Amino acid sequence: MLDEVLAKGKSTLQTVTQVRWWTDRLLTFTTTRPAEYSFVAGQYARLGLPDRNDVIWRAYSMTSAPGTDSLEFYGILVEGGRFTSLLKHIQPGSPLLIEKQPFGFMTPDRFTGGDDLWMLSTGTGVGPFIALLRDGEVWTRFKRLILVHCVRHKEELCYTEELEAMARQDAQAGRARLQLLRLVTRESTLAPPADLQGRITDLLRNGELERTAGVALSDEASRIMLCGNPDMIEDTRRLLHERGLRPVRRALPGHFLTENYW
Ligand SMILES: Cc1cc2nc3c(=O)[nH]c(=O)nc-3n(C[C@H](O)[C@H](O)[C@H](O)COP(=O)(O)OP(=O)(O)OC[C@H]3O[C@@H](n4cnc5c(N)ncnc54)[C@H](O)[C@@H]3O)c2cc1C
Known part of the structure; x- marks a missing residue:
């Protein structure tokens, strides 16, 4: 076979x-x-x-x-x-x-402009963002990198040590700062401010995600990648639309890119 x-x-x-x-x-x-x-x-x-x-x-x-x-x-x-x-x-x-052929268009080269890269993920949808952060490009292309990882239980927050080490790196001229926001939906013992309770969509709607990051979403500064659960992606897409943000299209620049895992 x-x-x-x-x-x-x-x-x-x-x-x-x-x-x-x-x-x-x-x-x-x-x-x-x-x-x-x-x-x-x-x-x-x-x-x-x-x-x-x-x-x-x-x-x-x-x-x-x-x-x-x-x-x-x-x-x-x-x-x-x-x-x-x-x-x-x-x-x-x-x-x-x-x-032999790799696939996918959720790559930073599809964005024009922008200072902040928001990486919004559920579960294993954090995968492509691990690759982006291990690679050098996003660190010089953006000023701020904000990784949001939403899971049900804390034990599902993998790659934590490596990500925390990246976030602790000293500020260097021309290099982005990484912020980690961990969201847990089914756990109550958390370590704020990095750990938040709730879903991406709820915390976007009530402003807590932006407040905790200390960064507001805007069409000028924000470039956003969404990966993982298709319901999260659909609901977030709607919220971003309401905020005046648009998907990147082949011929048109935009603010966000998405990848559904099923
Ligand atoms: C572009 C793309 C990239 C992907 N990358 C990854 C990846 O890096 N890691 C990964 O684990 N999966 C990833 N997936 C999903 C993966 O391809 C499979 O669907 C998954 O491994 C399950 O395969 P399966 O045959 O066991 O079950 P399937 O019959 O394919 O899936 C059954 C059901 O399982 C659920 N499901 C599928 N994938 C996931 C998931 N990742 N997390 C939670 N629930 C899920 C869905 O409800 C789905 O309907 C990706 C999918 C796409 C389209």
Whole structure:
């Protein structure tokens, strides 16, 4: 089966090199990288896992920066999901197919102007933002980077140590400051001000997100990326429209870009 798929020439066979379980459902996995695989931070890959006489394909955002030798992905196991019921068994040495072509348009080069990059995510939707922050470009392209990560429970806030280290970095001329806003929807013991209770849409509507960040959304300064749960994206899109902000279109500059995970 693998030989047949590979013979089509669209994908390459890679190997899982590391698996880190953050919780019993959340994992980061690293793979070898095809020599010719070239992508931009914010893009995603199509990954294939062999399943008897079939290969199951799904989209996964790269969390690794384009300059790294390996590829890294961040995933959640979905109850009864066809791909993730295979993914839960991967370990170093497991085979994984990767399509040769990277995908996705949620990349900062699609914005013109703007001082503040807002990265709004739910769950594993934080993945492309990890890649953007590991890459150098957004740090010099913007003045402020505001990462908003919304999860149900605190234990789902992964990559925290690395992100906090990035946010602690000393201010340097010409380099952006990173602010982390962690939103938890089903927990009451939080550590304010970085940890907030509630959904992205509610905290946007009542102004708390902007108050906590100390930055207001505006058409001149704000460029916004939204990734993850399609309901969050749809509701936030509506709120942004009400605030006079517009999506980036192929030929028209705008304020926000979106990527639905399902
Ligand atoms: C552009 C793009 C990028 C993606 N990047 C990632 C990624 O980096 N990490 C990742 O874990 N998934 C990502 N996904 C989702 C991923 O492709 C699969 O849908 C997911 O792994 C589940 O596959 P499955 O076959 O097990 O279940 P599916 O049959 O594909 O999904 C079943 C249901 O699970 C839920 N679901 C799917 N994905 C998620 C998720 N990520 N978080 C919570 N609920 C979900 C939805 O309700 C969906 O209808 C991405 C999807 C798209 C379109």
